[in-house]
């Protein structure tokens with residue numbers, strides 16, 4: 298009896314610690330974003346001040362809104378482009394047998410092992426050569442490259458598990474590979490598409506190094522860089538309030554996306570098509 | 574509208590592995606042909622070659638008089654029912670059935686008419702708006718058949734369509750398929766199964782396959798009464814034919830053979846004089862053996878008795894390597910451990926040479942199917 302109590306108690310204690318550790322930084326950011334003036338430098342753990350000054354200042358001064366738009370443009374394009382390329386590639390890798398398929402899959406995985414910093418210089422040359430420097434395309438291009446291996450792998454694994462007979466039924470019904478992908482496979486792959494799409498979006502949304510390197514003007518920057526470069530009245534003042542407000546604003550789209558798509562991840566959609 | 578099938582030396586190899594070794598077949602328009610054979614013998618492969626889901630390595634395939642080797646499945650005028658049903662899980666029954674028509678750009682009215690006709694025929698109209706997962710196994714199988722009917726195929730292909738159903742449903746669906754064949758009299762049907770009961774009950778003609786080779790083609794009764802070789806003799810009929818090795822002692826018609834033990838046996842088969850003293854095997858079906866008081870074919874102790882109700886199976890230990898199976902009327906009392914003598918008329922025996930090929934049966938006549 299006592300043992301069960303202890304077990305339950307320590308379990309919830311552990312949960313509490315984990316929740317505290319993961320939520321506290323975000324909670325503190327929200328708290329700080331509503332403070333202004335000297336209140337910023339008082340350490341409080343409960344909401345004591347409420348002022349929207351920081352938010353108004355972030356949204357009205359500088360190019361934050363523009364940067365936010367850039368981020369949305371870049372992340373959305375990356376998701377669309379990466380999913381399109383990955384779904385078509387996964388179809389070939391999972392369903393068409395050709396020589397060197399295994400090797401190709403391994404190569405794709407190997408590519409994703411390089412750290413960003415290792416390819417930064419080379420990628421920079423490419424971006425310049427293509428004339429993409431300081432445009433959103435530079436970021437779309439480089440993020441897509443970095444997202445694709447993972448996306449292709451996940452979708453290939455998923456597609457390989459779809460029943461072959463369903464594909465063959467579609468072939469007998471006269472479906473072309475494109476129709477099979479879009480009308481038969483994609484509806485069955487919703488969970489995988491949403492998951493990989495969401496991860497690609499988050500990665501593109503938060504990326505900093507490429508964004509810093511491949512853009513040079515405040516109009517083309519994405520939010521992570523913009524936030525890092527927010528400056529105060531003097532170079533000795535770090536505008537904590539505005540940084541926190543901007544960070545909170547930037548997190549909102551991610552939370553919204555997760556909430557929307559969580560419902561769309563319909564499990565067991567393949568049930569019923571084949572025996573069982 | 575309808576079309577026969579003609580296979581000419583059709584071969585299939587996966588890399589270095591030869592799966593089908595030159596299949597010749599002529600299937601008439603409107604015929605119900607069943608491919609039967611043990612698992613792994615190449616039945617599905619042959620069906621998939623006809624469907625166009627696999628490429629033919631060598632040989633030609635004609636449907637309705639045209640060579641279709643390179644035609645995609647959708648252009649061959651075929652429809653296929655898969656073992657696992659292979660319904661599109663995210664589409665309703667209606668959408669499943671209309672999918673092919675939609676891709677063929679049939680007008681919505683045409684689509685609707687054909688889907689509803691097929692649904693009516695199969696009594697699945699109440700389920701048209703359901704998803705496959707909301708249906709039972711039997712209903713899913715009907716939908717799969719309905720999806721094939723909607724395509725209005727010249728050739729209907731089935732790959733073990735009943736193997737995922739339970740026993741009762743299997744019998745019901747088998748009858749359903751037989752009715753379907755009657756209703757679609759011009760449609761050629763090719764049906765794959767490993768179950769000889771399905772083959773016997775459904776087929777106009779049966780093709781027995783073994784290791785990628787056609788062992789025999791014939792009506793169910795031809796295969797039952799005049800199996801061309803040992804393989805077919807063993808495969809068709811349940812329980813399997815009793816096979817006993819022997820030496821041919823006299824040729825002519827009838828011929829005589831001497832088993833390892835027991836009396837000489839006279840068999841109504843035509844045997845050439847060159848075969849005298851050759852090793853051979855003879856076979857007799859369990860249902861052709863009858864108990865006797867006088868001298869018989871086999872005498873032994875009853876080791877196992879299986880009562881199936883209408884018949885009883887008795888297994889006799891006769892000193893031969895395999896027990897002799899006897900199938901007799903269920904009302905006859907058989908006691909385990911008793912000694913039993915059974916016999917069969919000479920015209921009920923089958924004789925095979927050393928290679929397993931059957932000797933022609935003497936003046937054996939059965940109604941030509």
Ligand SMILES: Nc1ncnc2c1ncn2[C@@H]1O[C@H](COP(=O)(O)OP(=O)(O)O)[C@@H](O)[C@H]1O
Pocket residue numbers: 587590592610611612613614615616617618619
């Ligand atoms: N894609 C394939 N690659 C290699 N071998 C195959 C392939 N498909 C089938 N086979 C082989 O061909 C033989 C016949 O298979 P199949 O036609 O499926 O037999 P069944 O008569 O049970 O339907 C089997 O030995 C199988 O291993």
Ligand SMILES: [Mg+2]
Pocket residue numbers: 616617618733
């Ligand atoms: Mg098979």
